[in-house]
Amino acid sequence: xxxxxxxxxTFELPGYRVEACLGEVMGLTVRSRNVFSVAxxxxxxxxGGELKGQTKVxxxxxxxxxxxxxxxxxxxxxxxxxGMRFDTSEIGNGWTEICAYGTAxxxxxx
Numbered sequence: 001x002x003x004x005x006x007x008x009x010t011f012e013l014p015g016y017r018v019e020a021c022l023g024e025v026m027g028l029t030v031r032s033r034n035v036f037s038v039a040x041x042x043x044x045x046x047x048g049g050e051l052k053g054q055t056k057v058x059x060x061x062x063x064x065x066x067x068x069x070x071x072x073x074x075x076x077x078x079x080x081x082x083g084m085r086f087d088t089s090e091i092g093n094g095w096t097e098i099c100a101y102g103t104a105x106x107x108x109x110x
Contacts, residue, residue, distance in 0.1 A: 008080070008083075010083075012082065018106075019106045020106040025072040026099055026100060026102075027067065027099070062098060065098050078106055079107060081102040086099070
């Protein structure tokens, strides 16, 4: 498993030298909204406050795409991912795509 400190939003890992660049990797999921959750969130948003159900879904989705990104990187022989980003977009009516992407690298201590 690639350790969390070896997944970076920066394009370098201080103290490490790049041995190989193994290409872009990503993790992806598409989620649909629960009608009841949307209705509850709509009411909650009128009065303010955190939408805890939506926060949990987003957190869980990000964790899922990160796990998929790491799996793909490891399958290529990487021990690090740099330039990691999240992206979300709406697809159709009520579907959301969540993606994590970055560049898989094999690094060694400098």
